[in-house]
Amino acid sequence: MSRYVRGWRKPTWALLAWLVVAIGLIGYSFVRIFVAPNGCPDEGMVSFCRFAKMTRAFNDFATAIVLYCVGAVVLGGLWLITAPSHDPCPECGSTARTDGGICKSCGHDFFPSGITENHAP
Secondary structure, eight states: OOOOOOOOOHHHHHHHHHHHHHHHHHHHHHHHHHHTTTTOOSSSSHHHHHHHHHHHHHHHHHHHHHHHHHHHHHHHHHHHHTSOSSOOOTTTOOOOBOTTSBBTTTOOBSOTTSOOOOOOO
């Protein structure tokens, strides 16, 4: 008899991958804030050059934060929508079962003594 080992669902992996990508984007844009003033001339319009480069770097940082938030909300919603509605079968791990409490894959009876699942009103 094999026991079902609960693993991560695909949306969980997608959320984790999005977090890693977003941390990379945010880190890159954060580093750009400190590197942005470099490359400006030492004479003339120094303050305008630095202001323009810093503004662009802060915009990149804000864009990275917004993209992370939007992606996290979308992927989090997908994660919630795809959550299984039943506990997995202890025999085969399937979440598909009949209204009578019988596993559709292996025939395991979830309620062997005739007890039914409690449903909140």
